[in-house]
Amino acid sequence: MTTTPVASALRAPELAALADSRTAHNYHPLPVVVEHAEGAWMTDVDGRRFLDLLAGYSALNFGHGHPALLRAAHTQLDRLTLTSRAFVHDQFGAFCAELGDLAGKDLVLPMNTGAEAVETAIKVARKWGYQVKGVADDQATIIVAHGNFHGRTTTVVGFSDDPDARNGFGPFAPGFVHVPYGDAEALAAAIDETTVAVMIEPIQGEAGVLIPPDGYLRAVRETCTANDVLFMADEIQAGLGRTGRTFACDHEDVVPDVYILGKALGGGIVPVSAVVADRDVLGVLRPGQHGSTFGGNPLACAVGREVVSLLSGGDLQARALELGELMRERLEALVGHGVHAVRSRGLWAGVDIDPAVGTGRAVCEALMERGVLAKDTHGSTIRLAPPLVVTAEDLSWGLDQLVDVVQG
Numbered sequence: 240m241t242t243t244p245v246a247s248a249l250r251a252p253e254l255a256a257l258a259d260s261r262t263a264h265n266y267h268p269l270p271v272v273v274e275h276a277e278g279a280w281m282t283d284v285d286g287r288r289f290l291d292l293l294a295g296y297s298a299l300n301f302g303h304g305h306p307a308l309l310r311a312a313h314t315q316l317d318r319l320t321l322t323s324r325a326f327v328h329d330q331f332g333a334f335c336a337e338l339g340d341l342a343g344k345d346l347v348l349p350m351n352t353g354a355e356a357v358e359t360a361i362k363v364a365r366k367w368g369y370q371v372k373g374v375a376d377d378q379a380t381i382i383v384a385h386g387n388f389h390g391r392t393t394t395v396v397g398f399s400d401d402p403d404a405r406n407g408f409g410p411f412a413p414g415f416v417h418v419p420y421g422d423a424e425a426l427a428a429a430i431d432e433t434t435v436a437v438m439i440e441p442i443q444g445e446a447g448v449l450i451p452p453d454g455y456l457r458a459v460r461e462t463c464t465a466n467d468v469l470f471m472a473d474e475i476q477a478g479l480g481r482t483g484r485t486f487a488c489d490h491e492d493v494v495p496d497v498y499i500l501g502k503a504l505g506g507g508i509v510p511v512s513a514v515v516a517d518r519d520v521l522g523v524l525r526p527g528q529h530g531s532t533f534g535g536n537p538l539a540c541a542v543g544r545e546v547v548s549l550l551s552g553g554d555l556q557a558r559a560l561e562l563g564e565l566m567r568e569r570l571e572a573l574v575g576h577g578v579h580a581v582r583s584r585g586l587w588a589g590v591d592i593d594p595a596v597g598t599g600r601a602v603c604e605a606l607m608e609r610g611v612l613a614k615d616t617h618g619s620t621i622r623l624a625p626p627l628v629v630t631a632e633d634l635s636w637g638l639d640q641l642v643d644v645v646q647g
């Protein structure tokens with residue numbers, strides 16, 4: 240074990256101050272300065288170790304430096320990294336086929352960031368609406384949920400109802416209709432002849448890991464089918480093993496028309512996102528109608544293929560279920576003792592801190608002092624999303640620290 244260096248020798252405060260002075264303040268990071276990481280553990284520039292209970296908002300589901308993912312990336316780096324989509328490369332078809340098979344869908348359209356995949360899904364839904372459903376030109380609407388988080392582009396923040404995300408960035412694109420999250424009747428009532436799609440998160444991550452009532456996703460599926468409307472599930476944060484199943488929709492045995500994937504799809508190495516759907520939906524796009532220079536690049540596809548391979552065995556999903564049970568039991572014991580409420584599914588939890596204990600931020604700062612990294616959201620909620628490779632022992636230790644912090 241390393242011992243804590245004397246304060247005057249610490250590099251972290253200096254580097255944190257440099258970062259703070261030379262970047263836009265669109266984030267308020269904890270003042271930890273990470274230098275390297277392995278598995279569920281990160282080490283800062285001063286040699287202090289931290290258990291990562293955020294996992295890059297689920298982008299690091301397989302942990303830091305997963306050997307198989309690193310091997311795939313290193314091998315591909317030496318072979319071929321970029322062609323653009325003007326040419327086909329040898330990883331492209333295999334990635335699309337393997338990810339399509341994992342999701343049970345015909346086609347995959349790879350992009351880079353989550354927000355781009357959401358934008359892509361919106362374009363596909365509109366095109367499908369005009370071309371297949373026969374909606375009148377420029378009239379297509381998409382139903383979204385209150386409290387949604389789908390990314391940061393201007394179209395996407397335009398249908399956010401978080402004032403920080405939205406205010407000051409208008410004018411916004413029209414064509415989005417809001418309904419309360421988790422209310423299947425309100426959703427059915429909002430559908431009219433202009434509706435081309437319903438786009439929701441199967442669990443709202445950014446909103447604080449909000450889990451809809453049982454049966455909601457199934458009802459959404461039935462309503463969409465009955466009304467010839469696409470069900471688009473934004474599984475960017477919820478999907479790829481996080482909840483103990485490959486997709487969060489799997490918990491209700493629901494298959495959406497469109498999966499929107501990102502975050503963990505890049506294995507914590509490169510940004511990889513994708514829209515995954517059957518031919519009758521994604522097939523509406525013709526050459527020139529959509530694109531991305533980096534989307535589906537060889538390095539992304541090689542890493543993405545390894546991600547799919549890691550998930551196809553089901554071991555990581557099983558692990559998320561098992562460790563998730565441990566986490567849920569520990570967290571539920573805290574309700575009424577420094578914690579107001581806990582919501583969890585698999586290895587993913589939203590913990591509402593009792594304001595008497597402090598803000599979510601204060602709790603995260605106290606956790607950092609104890610060698611645990613987590614992130615607050617919406618003032619008093621802490622989101623826990625450990626890498627799925629965390630050991631039961633390390634996870635237990637991390638939760639011990641949370642118990643100590645909230646119980647003073």
Ligand SMILES: *Cc1c(COP(=O)(O)O)cnc(C)c1O
Nearest residue numbers: 352353354388389390473475476
């Ligand atoms: C993170 C996230 C996005 C946006 O992904 P980026 O890669 O940050 O653009 C979209 N939807 C959900 C549900 C997310 O969690």
